[in-house]
Amino acid sequence: MIRFLFSTAAVAALALSVSAQAATPTAAEARKIHDGVLTLDTHLDTPANFGRPGWDILDRHDAAKDGSQIDYPRMVEGGLDGGFFAIYTPQGPRTPEATRAARDGALVRGVEIREMVARHGDKFGLALTADDAAKIKAQGKRVVFMSVENSYPMDGDVTLLSAFYAMGVRISGLAHFKNNDMADSATDKPEWGGLSPLGKQFVAEANRLGVVLDGSHSSDQVLDQLIALSKTPVILTHSGCKAVFDHPRNVDDERIKALAASGGVIQVDAYSSYLIETPKNPEREAAMAALMAKVGARNKMTEAQRAAFLAERNAIDAKYPVPKATFEDFMNHLNHALKVAGVDHVGIGLDFDGGGGVTGLNDASDYWKISQRLLAEGYSREDLAKIWGGNVLRLLRAAEAARAPAD
């Protein structure tokens, strides 16, 4: 009798589990599950807005009007608990003077991130360890990790990574759109064949400090070498799948498998021209380049100048239209990565405020839609917890554990 009862209960539990996975949850059910997991985006370019005159992260902005995609109200709306706020530096000339200016600018950007958290300490918390994330969420606050996108500010002195670490940086990339003194870029001609000797020093230094290495924007060879050289698993904070669309910023299946096999993670981005084919249009590119040259540093603009800039940009878009990727295109990349790497090795890094954003997934208020779709496709709450934060935090913990005891 007792055995029969157990058996029935087991069968019932199994049936429930299967049906829970099979049935599409309602929007409310999906949202509830989404809100229950820790949700982190590993590449937020929002700090570029922190120095904008009049821009306040506590205000709700409209991406169509001011171009910004992340702020506190929309993080709450979309159920984004936080993420890695990037210290981004455009690749400039590889001269001592320019590298030094990049260093100073990157340090100030780091200060601005810390100031943002200090200014809004009731709504944001600075995370310095993997464990901090859940604690900050439990306090009802948003989680602010810090990351470096381009190592260019440290090209003059690789020891500077410890200064960025001391400020709070826990993930660092190597290159951006162009090669630098440390590594080849995915979107430039090979110069070092991957990492330079300085870049290899940087890898050792990141391991010593406990900084997770980020291969996004670097060449395939850099990724291979990071996987081979790094003592702890590597991340791609915002990358796509080459098998879905062949772009240098996307990674082929073999490399995604090698990354997963080494314990690493690919975080899928929502950058339209990396997700789908965007036909070349020299006239459009010339018009856009002229506009960008005219406006200068975007975070120095007044709101009026920004509105004028966006109006001109919209006019260029209207005159030379380009196809815009959709939520479905993003999901194609995400699902492909999940199929190739498995749920333990995939995450989310949309590149909002840095060029990311597609139709239907265009600002922080949209994050929860990803959970809704993944649940509809049969992924469990546990899967979501890994994809949204568990995987990247596993990498942070590995880096913390391998950190040299002296520091």
Added chain:
Amino acid sequence: MIRFLFSTAAVAALALSVSAQAATPTAAEARKIHDGVLTLDTHLDTPANFGRPGWDILDRHDAAKDGSQIDYPRMVEGGLDGGFFAIYTPQGPRTPEATRAARDGALVRGVEIREMVARHGDKFGLALTADDAAKIKAQGKRVVFMSVENSYPMDGDVTLLSAFYAMGVRISGLAHFKNNDMADSATDKPEWGGLSPLGKQFVAEANRLGVVLDGSHSSDQVLDQLIALSKTPVILTHSGCKAVFDHPRNVDDERIKALAASGGVIQVDAYSSYLIETPKNPEREAAMAALMAKVGARNKMTEAQRAAFLAERNAIDAKYPVPKATFEDFMNHLNHALKVAGVDHVGIGLDFDGGGGVTGLNDASDYWKISQRLLAEGYSREDLAKIWGGNVLRLLRAAEAARAPAD
């Protein structure tokens, strides 16, 4: 008739002026005049407290209980509008590893100053130019300038001064208690005979950026060379007069005159053992050194550990008493400096939270007493405005004007 009227008015005005200077104002009158001028202390070591667990600048502290001398409530009580919040680094080993740790620590201290202002943006404002000070005061806020006390964090790379400048630093000293790679200390054996070649590079770099050079803690030869080499006038942010008490941290009359003749300023400190003779007591020094070695980094203490530390320190003071300077001793140095240099070349830098403090002038609530005394001695409101802020702001303006246009 009209001429007679003018003449009478002029005589009356003159008589009023003379009597205003001669009559001792009441405490209320003195306080009113004090509150009407911009009051800056050029050496506040308070940032060392910013990382103290549980310490909040908005709380009113008791110097006798927790050792701290500056906080918002006491700044209001004493009428201190603000000052230069120092990034202080103790002189450590002159090795690449130690210099690098000093660099990282100093940058983090800079971040903590910026975070403090960001956290309390309704009560404090960051000042980046001389003109900012009056604007911030007019907003009803306290003025936070940033300074560097010891250049040791930059010994490995003199170009780092631009990073500190970018963070907000506008005054930088060279050495502290010991010689470093840039300069000889006033309290160490001569090594460079003043500035080292690197120190001379630092002077040029400070001039290029628009950073005022601070000779306090550096040797007399360093001061001479700063005056000779710097393109803009030099400051002593917290120093005393050798003619009043012969101590290496104090400056002789000839040098005070040379500093004044070059347009510079001496800001008088309230550091007891620099103001008056403190007999050597090896047993006391050994007991104090043992205590300091035991407690380690003071800003890492919990409040309980700090209370225990202060209790032990008080016990040492009771067992081996030392004479403590008084408000009168401080005024002797201040008046001597005023006599030798004149009101255009003297200011206030008490070294609170860094060892400063004498009987009767021991925390921020006491600042206005200096004005009360100076008024009683016949100094005018205009004199006070120079001493309390006008002089140091003149040096900042000179540095701003001489700043290389490229940056």
